Amino acid sequence: MSTPPQLSATLQSFETGNGRPGRFYSLPALEKAGVGPVSRLPVSLRLVLESVLRNCDGKKVTEHNVRVLANWQPNAERTEEIPFIVARIVLQDFTGVPLLVDLAAMRSAVARLGKNPKIIEPLVPVDLVVDHSVQVDVNGSADAFGRNLEIEFQRNRERYQFLKWGMQAFDTFKVVPPGIGIVHQVNLEYLAKGVLSADSTFNSQPSTVYYPDTLVGTDSHTTMINGLGIVGWGVGGIEAEAGMLGQPVYFLTPDVVGVHLTGVLQEGVTATDLALTVTQMLRKAKVVGKFVEFFGPGAAALPVVDRATIANMAPEYGATMGFFPIDGECLNYLRATGRSEEHCRAYENYYKAQGLWGVPRKGDISYSQELELDLGTVLPSVAGPKRPQDRIELPKLKESFVSTFSKPVTENGFGMKPEELGRTFLVSGDGQIADGGGSQEPVSAQKAQLQNTNPQTEAEMANNHPTPDHTTARRRTFKSEIRNGSVLIAAITSCTNTSNPSVMLAAGLLARKAVERGLKVDPVVKASLAPGSRVVSDYLSRTGLQPYLDQLGFNLVGYGCTTCIGNSGPLAAVVEEAVVKNNVVAAAVLSGNRNFEARIHQNIKANFLMSPPLVVAFALAGRVDIDLAHEPLGEGKDGQPVWLKDIWPSLGEIRDLMQTALQPDVFRKLYKDFAAQNPKWNEIPSSTGNVYEWDGNSTYIQEPPFFGSFSMQPGEIREIRGARPLAMFGDSVTTDHISPAGSIKKTSPAGKYLMEHGVEPADFNSYGSRRGNDRVMTRGTFANVRIKNLMVPGVEGGVTRFQPGGEQMSIYDAAIKYQQAGTPLVVLAGQEYGTGSSRDWAAKGTNLLGVKAVVAQSFERIHRSNLVGMGVLPLQFKEGIPQCGTQSLKLDGTETYDVIGLGPNLMPQQDLTLRITRRDGKVENVPVRCRIDTPIEIDYYQHGGILPFVLRQLVAKA
Numbered sequence: 001m002s003t004p005p006q007l008s009a010t011l012q013s014f015e016t017g018n019g020r021p022g023r024f025y026s027l028p029a030l031e032k033a034g035v036g037p038v039s040r041l042p043v044s045l046r047l048v049l050e051s052v053l054r055n056c057d058g059k060k061v062t063e064h065n066v067r068v069l070a071n072w073q074p075n076a077e078r079t080e081e082i083p084f085i086v087a088r089i090v091l092q093d094f095t096g097v098p099l100l101v102d103l104a105a106m107r108s109a110v111a112r113l114g115k116n117p118k119i120i121e122p123l124v125p126v127d128l129v130v131d132h133s134v135q136v137d138v139n140g141s142a143d144a145f146g147r148n149l150e151i152e153f154q155r156n157r158e159r160y161q162f163l164k165w166g167m168q169a170f171d172t173f174k175v176v177p178p179g180i181g182i183v184h185q186v187n188l189e190y191l192a193k194g195v196l197s198a199d200s201t202f203n204s205q206p207s208t209v210y211y212p213d214t215l216v217g218t219d220s221h222t223t224m225i226n227g228l229g230i231v232g233w234g235v236g237g238i239e240a241e242a243g244m245l246g247q248p249v250y251f252l253t254p255d256v257v258g259v260h261l262t263g264v265l266q267e268g269v270t271a272t273d274l275a276l277t278v279t280q281m282l283r284k285a286k287v288v289g290k291f292v293e294f295f296g297p298g299a300a301a302l303p304v305v306d307r308a309t310i311a312n313m314a315p316e317y318g319a320t321m322g323f324f325p326i327d328g329e330c331l332n333y334l335r336a337t338g339r340s341e342e343h344c345r346a347y348e349n350y351y352k353a354q355g356l357w358g359v360p361r362k363g364d365i366s367y368s369q370e371l372e373l374d375l376g377t378v379l380p381s382v383a384g385p386k387r388p389q390d391r392i393e394l395p396k397l398k399e400s401f402v403s404t405f406s407k408p409v410t411e412n413g414f415g416m417k418p419e420e421l422g423r424t425f426l427v428s429g430d431g432q433i434a435d436g437g438g439s440q441e442p443v444s445a446q447k448a449q450l451q452n453t454n455p456q457t458e459a460e461m462a463n464n465h466p467t468p469d470h471t472t473a474r475r476r477t478f479k480s481e482i483r484n485g486s487v488l489i490a491a492i493t494s495c496t497n498t499s500n501p502s503v504m505l506a507a508g509l510l511a512r513k514a515v516e517r518g519l520k521v522d523p524v525v526k527a528s529l530a531p532g533s534r535v536v537s538d539y540l541s542r543t544g545l546q547p548y549l550d551q552l553g554f555n556l557v558g559y560g561c562t563t564c565i566g567n568s569g570p571l572a573a574v575v576e577e578a579v580v581k582n583n584v585v586a587a588a589v590l591s592g593n594r595n596f597e598a599r600i601h602q603n604i605k606a607n608f609l610m611s612p613p614l615v616v617a618f619a620l621a622g623r624v625d626i627d628l629a630h631e632p633l634g635e636g637k638d639g640q641p642v643w644l645k646d647i648w649p650s651l652g653e654i655r656d657l658m659q660t661a662l663q664p665d666v667f668r669k670l671y672k673d674f675a676a677q678n679p680k681w682n683e684i685p686s687s688t689g690n691v692y693e694w695d696g697n698s699t700y701i702q703e704p705p706f707f708g709s710f711s712m713q714p715g716e717i718r719e720i721r722g723a724r725p726l727a728m729f730g731d732s733v734t735t736d737h738i739s740p741a742g743s744i745k746k747t748s749p750a751g752k753y754l755m756e757h758g759v760e761p762a763d764f765n766s767y768g769s770r771r772g773n774d775r776v777m778t779r780g781t782f783a784n785v786r787i788k789n790l791m792v793p794g795v796e797g798g799v800t801r802f803q804p805g806g807e808q809m810s811i812y813d814a815a816i817k818y819q820q821a822g823t824p825l826v827v828l829a830g831q832e833y834g835t836g837s838s839r840d841w842a843a844k845g846t847n848l849l850g851v852k853a854v855v856a857q858s859f860e861r862i863h864r865s866n867l868v869g870m871g872v873l874p875l876q877f878k879e880g881i882p883q884c885g886t887q888s889l890k891l892d893g894t895e896t897y898d899v900i901g902l903g904p905n906l907m908p909q910q911d912l913t914l915r916i917t918r919r920d921g922k923v924e925n926v927p928v929r930c931r932i933d934t935p936i937e938i939d940y941y942q943h944g945g946i947l948p949f950v951l952r953q954l955v956a957k958a
């Protein structure tokens with residue numbers, strides 16, 4: 001690395017506190033050198049600036065980049081991109097497996113070129129936590145954890161074998177195996193260091209350079225780490241791969257919104273209530289794409305675990321980050337979670353030397369905008385039933401549910417008739433409760449009955465409910481009444497809350513008091529407890545609270561995402577059938593962060609986010625249409641009503657137990673040799689070698705074709721001629737429409753492919769778990785059952801018309817026919833194309849279907865960059881051109897398209913022409929803007945994407 005001379009003076013020394021000096025790139029020295037008013041910058045931006053300064057080599061990162069960021073103005077127009085080289089990368093398994101597949105494919109390509117495959121090696125540490133694959137197949141029993149883990153290993157064996165190959169093949173790639181925890185909680189409790197160091201030489205003497213811990217992750221809630229003063233956010237897999245291989249992550253210089261916190265939380269109010277309040281407030285403030293930084297005395301007084309709960313929900317309030325500065329609370333947390341004393345001293349001294357110690361006060365920093373929140377005004381809350389920003393004060397939940405029930409769907413309601421609200425249905429049986437893997441085979445022994453107590457619709461159900469194929473069904477007799485508003489899932493889940501001992505202990509305390517008063521949870525409620533680390537089980541057991549949770553059905557089901565990601569597993573068959581048959585608006589209550597329709601469970605429509613103790617409370621109540629201020633939770637064993645306030649734990653009770661929760665020795669013990677403590681993981685055989693031996697028969701892992709015909713010579717940028725539209729979409733097509741993560745239909749091209757390869761529908765698993773197989777994923781592209789292609793009006797799902805002729809067929813089949821005919825393809829879309837979670841397969845699948853350009857009215861930021869990263873050209877209709885398919889352009893998909901003006905001298909944001917030739921031969925030229933936005937992106941596009949670009953650079957250097 002060669003730092004420009006003017007900046008090299010910023011490399012200075014500081015006392016680590018451990019008897020030897022450390023070196024660091026000093027931000028105060030940068031300011032002193034007159035480069036910019038650095039000390040007025042938001043803390044989060046200063047941490048990014050340190051990376052830009054330290055990595056300034058005049059090529060990837062230039063002195064200009066340093067100067068621009070050092071002179072950030074709170075309210076300037078945002079045109080400059082920041083090249084950010086992060087210190088490390090975290091992955092979860094859904095996104096991490098395909099990423100490892102790409103790295104393995106690059107190694108295969110390098111080997112085919114006769115070079116050393118080891119040149120493909122992550123340049124920064126990469127940690128993958130396997131957390132997204134566990135499902136709640138079994139719940140409510142002492143063996144639920146072990147059995148769910150067993151089923152998880154059966155379902156995912158091939159993926160796990162592949163991960164083990166990756167662990168031995170790459171020096172800097174580590175895996176936290178299944179059954180240990182959730183990526184963001186493991187990051188907070190173990191992976192994050194706060195400050196990092198690297199050996200270096202200075203004046204020919206060995207020295208150690210210290211620098212801030214920064215990261216990107218392939219999961220949107222990576223922001224949870226912002227609660228510990230660490231800069232990091234979620235990116236797509238393609239960006240993460242590029243980051244691993246030494247490319248900066250590029251992002252537009254952001255606005256930074258300061259949120260001034262004052263006051264303290266009142267008795268009875270939890271960190272979850274605060275996070276939901278902040279989410280609602282910041283959604284309204286429109287912080288999308290901005291950094292949010294919390295400051296002021298209220299922020300300083302919050303412990304790190306509460307800060308992390310708020311930071312976790314940054315994607316829900318729309319911010320890139322929800323950042324808390326670095327201070328003594330961070331240090332306390334690092335100590336309490338078992339980080340070494342030597343490390344903690346270096347951490348404190350480093351940030352003091354950087355002038356970054358302490359939570360800023362009002363006036364210290366120039367923010368783009370300042371907002372105020374008095375923590376004393378926060379009230380107990382829930383959010384839902386469909387969006388995390390729709391906060392409801394607890395006493396108003398009943399009223400809110402009743403009104404949402406009959407509100408039109410267009411107003412976020414359920415569109416039901418008010419008179420249906422009170423209908424009840426009796427479900428009874430000795431069928432299995434939420435147990436097993438979901439085969440479609442009948443249960444011969446099941447004697448389930450379903451009675452509708454409404455005489456007009458009384459029905460008896462056939463005995464053809466799903467039963468487990470992986471486990472023996474566990475039977476429990478139950479007889480319950482369900483109705484609109486019944487709670488059918490109650491899940492203590494999600495790193496958002498399970499990383500916070502105050503709310504987890506509150507749940508345990510509430511459970512204890514409920515059991516002591518004789519309250520019970522109806523067995524029709526599928527209760528579960530899925531903490532984000534084993535530390536939670538340790539303190540729930542040491543405080544004696546777990547047995548009370550067990551008695552209410554909140555037995556441990558796994559250490560992973562479970563219900564939060566929709567892996568809630570099946571409901572009891574009779575219950576699910578009653579819900580579907582009678583269109584019941586049933587409810588889930590969970591301590592998660594997202595509740596979009598069908599995310600939690602496909603047949604549960606009303607999903608409410610809330611704190612863990614409230615999850616237990618609503619499980620006890622059994623319904624959400626209850627006003628807990630005026631109605632009791634139930635009747636105690638003494639026949640007396642038990643109210644929520646009777647069993648709600650006090651702040652004092654929680655505080656008394658908190659000391660038990662954060663024990664450094666426990667963290668050290670549980671995060672030591674966790675792989676060795678996991679016999680199932682150790683039993684998985686692993687292949688060895690630097691190059692992966694692809695198994696052509698695997699339905700999970702296949703070598704993707706991205707580097708199949710790789711050569712060192714990139715192609716030329718040329719005009720696109722004679723393209724046909726593969727599909728035409730309206731506004732707000734999400735990445736989940738483009739590349740769904742959920743279940744695979746038997747009749748879909750992916751389902752047919754799997755069956756042709758001997759996979760039974762019961763073992764399809766999800767698209768998310770099949771992302772290591774491009775054959776499944778390409779067939780799954782645009783295969784969401786809800787996607788609406790305007791070329792086939794009135795039909796939902798991944799179908800199109802093959803032109804000319806207009807034959808209706810699946811999008812995949814049409815793409816193959818076009819490929820065989822050598823016809824390039826385009827996709828046309830409306831506004832906000834590619835919104836939703838960053839999903840690299842949405843761009844990869846588009847590329848593999850043969851789509852050369854996507855023409856839209858506007859693009860979501862990450863998806864646009866992912867398209868370029870995969871060599872697909874994003875084109876934007878210039879302002880004033882209405883959406884395709886409307887009166888103005890009158891497109892119906894029978895046209896052919898040329899992109900004129902594309903050539904070797906292509907410039908970022910260049911104006912181009914989309915030439916449309918209609919069926920009758922009429923030609924129209926429509927102006928479009930090329931949304932390749934930066935010079936580096938031109939390189940990526942020319943090379944056919946980021947990965948071939950990086951690969952050519954690495955091979956050229958080898």
Ligand code: SF4
Pocket residue numbers: 131182183184219221493494495496560561564565592593
């Ligand atoms: S628990 Fe939920 S928020 Fe946390 S990583 Fe898993 S899916 Fe994401």
